[in-house]
Amino acid sequence: MDFSIKAFDTKNTIASAKTGCVAVAVFENKKLSQAAKALDQGGEISAALKSGDISGKAGTTLLLRGVSGAGAARVLLVGMGGDEAVSEKSFSSAVGATLKAFASLGCADAIIALPLTDVKERDASWAIRTIVCAAHESVFRTDGQKSKKDPVPAGVKKITLAAAASADTRTALAQAIAIANGMDLTKELGNLSANVCTPSYLASTAKKLAKEFKFEVEVLERKQLEALRMHSFLSVTNGSDEPPKFIVLKHMGGKAKDAPVVLVGKGITFDSGGISIKAGPGMDEMKYDMCGAASVLGTFRAIGEMDLKLNVIGVIATCENMPSGRATKPGDIVTSMNGLTIEVLNTDAEGRLVLCDALTYCERFNPAAVIDIATLTGACIVALGNHNSGLFTRSDEAHEKLAAELLAAGKAASDTAWRLPVEEAYNEQLKSNFADLANIGTPGGASVTAACFLENFTRKYTWAHLDIAGTAWKSGGAKGATGRPVPLLSTFLINRV
Ligand code: BES
Ligand code: MN
C-alpha cells in the first residue's frame, strides 16, 4: 500500500480529481459530507440516498459509475452513521467498508475523502492512523509458509488522503506508516511457526533491523549469560536443544546524556510448559509466547523509520520452554542474577523466570523507565478478555505518572490497557519455605502475583509491566497475531520526545 496526502480546495477541486475512485461520506439523516456535495452537481448522489440504495448506516457502501459531477471514474458512497458528528466506531467501520470495497475495484488508485476532522473527541491524526493501519491489515498476508500462495487480489494499491497538507498531517501520516510497518513485522514474527521462529531467528531479525535502521545490536550467548549469572533465565532453557539468545538493541536518537527508555520483551518461542506440561488442545498457540519480544522488534522498526529523537533500548530474553531429561523440575531452586533464590514450583510459570534476569540486567542503563511486555498469564485473559492489555506499576508519584502516560498512549492509539494493582500484600502469596521466592503464588489473582514477582527485580528504577496474553493474538477461525501493543508503545515513545 502506498499513501499520500493531498489538499483539495477551490482551485484544485475534488470534483476535477482524476483517479480511479473517490470515497465520500453520506449520513443516515440523508445529509451529504462536504466532498459528497462537491461531486453531486448532477444529483446522482442525493438520488441514491433518497431512493434508499444506501442507508447511510456506518459500514454500508454503494459504488456509482459515471457520476456527472466527478472527474473520477467511480464514486464510492460510504455510510458514516446517524449524523455529521461522527462516532469513533462509525468512522472505523466506515474505513473498514471502504477498504473492503477498494479491494475488489478494477482500479489501482483512489482518493479517500472521508470527514477526517469530524470524529468526536478525535483529530485528523487519529483518523489518518486509523486508515493506514486498517489498510495494512486489509492486505496483510498469512501465506508465508504455504507452498501455494493465496491469490493476490487486484484492487486499490495507492491511496490519497484528502486532508489539509499541513506539517501536522504529514507527520501523522509518516508516523502512521511507521507504526503500521512495525505492526506488520510483529504480526509476521508472531505467526511464524516455532520451528522457524527460534531464538536464533529473532536474533538474526534484530541484527537485520539494526543494519537497516542503524541501531547498535548485541546478542549474548549462553556462555555470556552464565558469566552474568542469569541462572533463572537459563533454567528455562535447560530442556531445549535450541540455544538461548539475549538481544540488546539501542536506538540512541536523543542526547548522549539523556536516560533511555528500556523495552523488555518476553521471547519464549515455544511454551510447552516444560515438565509442568500444558494440555494438548490449543498448545500450538504457544508459538505466540514470543509476542512481547516481537512487539519490541516491531516498535524498534517504527522508531527507526521515524528516526525518533529519543534514546530507546530494547532487551529481549528468548528461548524455548521444553521438557526433557535435562529440563528444570518442579521444586528445583535457582539463583537469579540479582541474588534472590527462586523455587520453581511450576515450570509453566517460565515468563517471569526469564524476565526477572532481563530486568536485573536493565539496571546498568540507569533508565528513565523500563517497560516489560509479556504474554505472561492466562489469568489476564480471564480478567480483561481481548480488549485491554493489563498494565501494572507501583503507586508512588513517579509510577502514577508513568502509568498515566501509558494509559493515555493506549487510548490515543486505540490500543488500550487497563490498570491492575501491584501491592506488597500480594507478595505474601509468593512465599517459599525453601527459597526467597516461589515462582507461582497461592491461588487467586495469578496475573497480579506474576506482576508482583517481577516487581521484586525492579526496585532500582521506574518500571511498568504490560501483560499482553489477551491482546497479542486472536484464536479461532481468525487465528493470527494482532501487532499489539506496538501502537501503544510507539505512541508512548513519540509523546516522550
Ligand atoms: N505463556 C503462558 C501464559 C499464557 C497462557 C498466555 C495462555 C496466553 C494464553 C505462561 O507462560 C503460562 O503458562 N502461565 C501460567 C502461569 C501459571 C502456571 C501460574 C498460566 O497462565 O497458566
Ligand atoms: Mn508457561
Ligand code: ZN
Ligand atoms: Zn509462557
